[in-house]
Amino acid sequence: MKNNLKYLLAGLFFGFVLVKSEVVSWFRIQEMFRFDSFHMYGIIGMAILTAMISIQLIKKFSVKDLEGAPITIPPKDSRQVTRYLAGGILFGLGWALTGACPGPLFTLAGAGYGIMLVPIASAILGTWVYGALRPKLPH
Amino acid sequence: MTEFIQQPWPWYIAGPLLGLIVPMLLLMGGKLFGVSSNFRHACAACMPGNIKFFQYDWKTSGLWNMVFLAGAIGGGFLGGWIWGNPEPIALSQQTVTDLQALGISDFTGMMPADLFSWENLASLQGVVVMIVGGFLVGFGARYAGGCTSGHAISGLANLQLASLLAVIGFFIGGLIITHVMYPLLF
Numbered sequence: 001m002k003n004n005l006k007y008l009l010a011g012l013f014f015g016f017v018l019v020k021s022e023v024v025s026w027f028r029i030q031e032m033f034r035f036d037s038f039h040m041y042g043i044i045g046m047a048i049l050t051a052m053i054s055i056q057l058i059k060k061f062s063v064k065d066l067e068g069a070p071i072t073i074p075p076k077d078s079r080q081v082t083r084y085l086a087g088g089i090l091f092g093l094g095w096a097l098t099g100a101c102p103g104p105l106f107t108l109a110g111a112g113y114g115i116m117l118v119p120i121a122s123a124i125l126g127t128w129v130y131g132a133l134r135p136k137l138p139h
Numbered sequence: 140m141t142e143f144i145q146q147p148w149p150w151y152i153a154g155p156l157l158g159l160i161v162p163m164l165l166l167m168g169g170k171l172f173g174v175s176s177n178f179r180h181a182c183a184a185c186m187p188g189n190i191k192f193f194q195y196d197w198k199t200s201g202l203w204n205m206v207f208l209a210g211a212i213g214g215g216f217l218g219g220w221i222w223g224n225p226e227p228i229a230l231s232q233q234t235v236t237d238l239q240a241l242g243i244s245d246f247t248g249m250m251p252a253d254l255f256s257w258e259n260l261a262s263l264q265g266v267v268v269m270i271v272g273g274f275l276v277g278f279g280a281r282y283a284g285g286c287t288s289g290h291a292i293s294g295l296a297n298l299q300l301a302s303l304l305a306v307i308g309f310f311i312g313g314l315i316i317t318h319v320m321y322p323l324l325f
Contacts, residue, residue: 004206006167011210014160018211019218020146025249027228030238033310033317035199039150046154051172051296054162065169073171076284076294076301084301087283088290088308090275095174095278095309096316097272099250101287102174102280103211103272108249110212111219116257119273126277127178131192137282 006066015107024107026099033096084137094123144222158234161293170203173289175280177201177208207208219249241325264324 021043022028034036048083057063058071065071095101098119105123109116130137148156164170179193180201183229204224206263213323227246235246245252259265280286295301 003168004203007164007170007207007214008210010160010163010167011207011212012214012217013163013210013215013216014207014238015158015216016218017148017153017156017160017212017214019215019223019249020148021150021157022147022228022249023153024155024215024219024227025228026251027230027234027238028245028256029313030317031231031234033313034234034237036234036237037184038312042150043154045158046151047158047292048295049150050155051161051292052156052298054159055165055297058162058165063166065166067168069169071165071169073165073297075297076299076306080301081304084283084304085308087215087281088305089279089312089315090308091279091283091286091305092270092309092312092314093320094275094277094279094312095287095318096313097268097320100276102178102276103208103286103288106174106208106212106278107215107219110215111165111223111249111304113250115250115257115269118260118269119276122270122273123179123277123280124178126274126279128182128186128190128276128277130248130278130281131179131182131190132188134190134192 015110016101016108018104019111024104025101029096029099080139142224145224147224160294161296168203172293173285174208175286175289177204178277179281180205241321267324
């Protein structure tokens with residue numbers, strides 16, 4: 001547990017940034033899907049760029065983590081086109097309905113929107129149903 | 140001081156800070172940033188049943204992520220409850236006009252009170268937005284192997300074609316709801 005304390009701090013930072021950037025807002029997600037503002041695109045774009053430069057630096061200098069282990073990022077299997085497109089579309093439908101992706105669902109609950117416990121419970125159920133149907137779904 | 144900390148952040152400050160989570164977790168313990176895996180860990184911990192997908196040691200692979208998520212709830216409490224922005228979000232006028240036409244009247248806070256309330260769970264609209272929406276977030280994220288954090292940020296930053304496909308899917312789904320479903324649902 002002591003080892004995991006640092007992740008609690010990272011999570012605190014994550015949640016704080018999510019609220020202050022207004023990424024958690026259903027209104028901001030609507031604005032994004034209506035192409036009415038640059039706000040969300042700027043945030044996602046800058047986040048990708050910052051993460052990309054960081055990953056390149058970590059790879060270039062073979063940086064090790066705090067526990068001394070080499071950092072490796074396993075590649076995703078790009079041959080499974082069906083799962084990424086079909087799963088992606090289903091996720092996108094849910095994202096625009098709730099106005100929140102998984103991180104924001106929890107951050108909103110913390111910010112006092114107790115009603116978000118309903119989509120959270122529903123998302124766990126959705127994950128469970130996926131697990132049950134997984135052998136029958138095309139991937 | 141309080142007034143300063145209550146302010147929302149512009150995209151050029153918030154974006155890079157959000158992106159820094161990726162190297163932060165890699166450096167802390169070689170962990171990949173991805174929030175939706177926690178739904179799977181919750182299933183594995185509480186109701187694995189006979190389902191193979193949930194038969195794994197969630198404490199070894201996922202406890203760190205659940206602790207991270209607990210932190211994100213705390214971050215929401217600090218940033219949204221203790222030091223929340225008292226002003227309505229500075230939305231584009233076009234969005235406000237379009238949402239008003241759909242029947243949204245309350246633009247205070249981060250979520251529209253017209254939609255997200257316990258009372259609205261008694262209506263078809265509330266069931267679709269909160270229950271069906273949540274279900275699709277959980278089902279879709281696992282089917283696609285990740286959500287906005289795992290694919291749109293971690294995956295695209297690592298130049299994964301799979302993540303690009305998933306993000307294209309996210310937008311197709313989001314545009315269908317916004318431009319086709321919402322006008323029917325209100």
